[in-house]
Amino acid sequence: MKRSFPSIAVFAFIIAALAACGRPPANQAPAPSGGDNAARGSTAEATNAGNFPTRLSGPVEITFWHAMTGHHEEALRAIADRFMADHPDIRIKLVGQGNYGDLQEKLTAAAKSKTLPVMAQVIETWVTDFKQNGLVTDLTPYIEHPDIGWTKEELDDIVEVFRKANQWDGRYFSLPFSKSTQILFYNTDLFQERGVKVPKTWDELRQAAEKLTF
Incomplete structure (x- = not known):
């Protein structure tokens, strides 16, 4: 540990x-x-x-x-x-x-x-x-x-x-002290409303972004 x-x-x-x-x-x-x-x-x-x-x-x-x-x-x-x-x-x-x-x-x-x-x-x-x-x-x-x-x-x-x-x-010349982890939130209601599946690839992410953009 x-x-x-x-x-x-x-x-x-x-x-x-x-x-x-x-x-x-x-x-x-x-x-x-x-x-x-x-x-x-x-x-x-x-x-x-x-x-x-x-x-x-x-x-x-x-x-x-x-x-x-x-x-x-x-x-x-x-x-x-x-x-x-x-x-x-x-x-x-x-x-x-x-x-x-x-x-x-x-x-x-x-x-x-x-x-x-x-x-x-x-x-x-x-x-x-x-x-x-x-x-x-x-x-x-x-x-x-x-x-x-x-x-x-x-x-x-x-x-x-x-x-x-x-x-x-x-x-x-330095030592590790803390580390942040970046995450992405998404609106599940909006995904369902637009009929968008959770993307698993970069191409799917781009396609989802196009469908979700107002």
Whole structure:
């Protein structure tokens, strides 16, 4: 059985360690400075080859911009609360930014003013632009790290097509967070009135549309 929101809990710790360390891996673009970008109030201890942080020496606050509302936002807050209960030194500050259009506009403005948050909910296509402009860090070394990363089983717990949608040249610059499913409603009364059967092919859909169009 797949876990709901499989990535946020462990990923939050990875981000906390990365942000507290304040230094991305070699050859990676640094995170934008200023504003809410830097995690507050802590340093991380590097205890292994590669100097990746694996322990926090003090409290960290992670600002996370999102576009969740209603029950989705309630679920997100419940997940964040459970994570913070298990990791009292890491505080997740959830900031709703309206709908996806509002969020994209605010991220664009924050990028220009170098006040980006530590984490943000995005659509995969946005990440391409962020990557080209050096606004995101390669997460692969942290995901694959033996101490703070995921096991193969944990990574495989995320549906493969969603994982690959967050990879660029085989490297992770984002991780799947939520997925919407588009559906089509139709008026059964109108179908019966016009003698139209439910279409099963694209050609039948076009024919039905012609018969149903006033």
